[in-house]
Amino acid sequence: MTLEDVSNIRLVNQQIEASTFKEGKDLVSWMGAMQAQDYAMATWGIGLRLPGSTEKLIQEEIDRGAILRTHLLRPTWHLVSTDDIWWILELTAAQVRTKSSSRLKQLGISSELCLKSNQVIESAFISHKYLTREELYFEMEQNKVGGGKDCWSHLIFLAELDGILCSGIKKDKSQTYAILCDRVSRPASISRDEALAKLAFKYFSSHCPASLNDFIWWSGLPITAAKRALEIIKPGFISETIADQEFWFPENFSRSAPVASSVYLLPAFDEFLISYKDRTAAFPLRHHSKAFTNNGIFHPVIVVGGKVKGIWKRTIKKNKVYFESQFFDDVSKEVLDLTKNAALKFAAFLDKEIEYIQPT
Incomplete structure (x- = not known):
């Protein structure tokens, strides 16, 4: 497994590429x-x-x-x-x-x-x-x-x-x-270990492959508590070392092949980026400052084949949404067409007409 595989598998487990929920x-x-x-x-x-x-x-x-x-x-x-x-x-x-x-x-x-x-x-x-x-x-x-x-x-x-x-x-x-x-009626409390296990199970199932440091960042738990949580669920999980990091995922996990032609418009602060301490699987360090700032502002991003390739913004006026995209590097006509299709889906979600502004 490579870092490229990691990013594409996250697309699947985060339900972006293939959702199993209604x-x-x-x-x-x-x-x-x-x-x-x-x-x-x-x-x-x-x-x-x-x-x-x-x-x-x-x-x-x-x-x-x-x-x-x-x-x-x-x-x-x-x-x-x-x-x-x-x-x-x-x-x-x-x-x-x-x-x-x-x-x-x-x-x-x-x-x-x-x-x-x-x-x-x-x-x-x-x-x-x-x-x-x-x-x-x-x-x-x-x-x-x-x-x-x-x-x-x-x-x-x-x-x-x-x-x-x-x-x-x-x-x-x-x-x-x-x-x-x-x-929401308050249910009976569960033990701390049970809560730790539930949180770790949810994270490492939905956000996998992910490292312990990623879980510490996402959960906000103290290091000792996060380690305890992972230790409890380890019997149902396996790990693999990739680029000097140990990534965890469920033992019944099935790998997904990269989809080079997929394009997704992810919102600002989306889990695909913000839920990991190390985000280099999704895109190289040289582009990080274009997608998020040092003071914690995350911009909406364009993900192409599992990689962050650009950012986007929308302006809403009455019944119309104006969509703009900005890619970090030159992209193919196919990617531009797929980006337009993704923008149409976003407009449909808002129940608005779309005005697509050509990227500069």
Whole structure:
């Protein structure tokens, strides 16, 4: 197996090249969790893995609470299935809080302030099922929770980690929050080892081939916990050393041949790139700065035959989406035609007409 094989196999296991799912909830559960700070791009991250799906259908799943958006794994938003929200949150909330501790200290957020904020938040939902961020800010201001909006946003973030809040419905084009227990009943807790095993199994099944360092990065787990998780699931997995790295995958895994003519438009912050510490299997280091920045901004990318070959952007105006592509190097007419076809699928997902802007 080569690094080129690694990248193409990831396309398959991440359900990009051949999806085995029909519901967004099941797809998200297979992936474990999907990074989602860019909400519109995150819904496309599900959509491109569910052929024939639309933004409207994905939003319906989110609105009815089959898929939730909250903070877990790392200090950023993720999409997660209702089947997995509680045990992943219980496993990873403490580490997310720890990694955010310096910022919380800068903002002067104490345990007492957090407790007061949680009480204000819970009281606000007594008469409301869903509240926007601005509505929660208003409640905090009215109840004299000090600090201002930057502080309040972090207090809302902490309420998510405490299992109080999660995403609600989309209301007037705004995202809302809801009480987590109202959306998903809290099940009996599972042991830490069981949770570690479940998380590692999901990651190394859906993101394989992947290394231990990749899992540490994606999960946010401390090194000792991540090693423990892999150790527990090792009986069902095998490894192979490629380019001086040890990659893990299920023992019943079947290899997939590279598909040189495939073209996929991946959203910003997609799991295909962001879920790995080492991204050289997908494209060489010399192009990394074109696809993501040092401060953690990931651009939407064009993947050709399992390799990142360029970036793309879209501008939405009313019922039309304007699509632009930029390749790192010259590509064939076949790739350009396949890129247009991929753009048409994206426009269909949005239920909009497309205006294709020729690459320069």
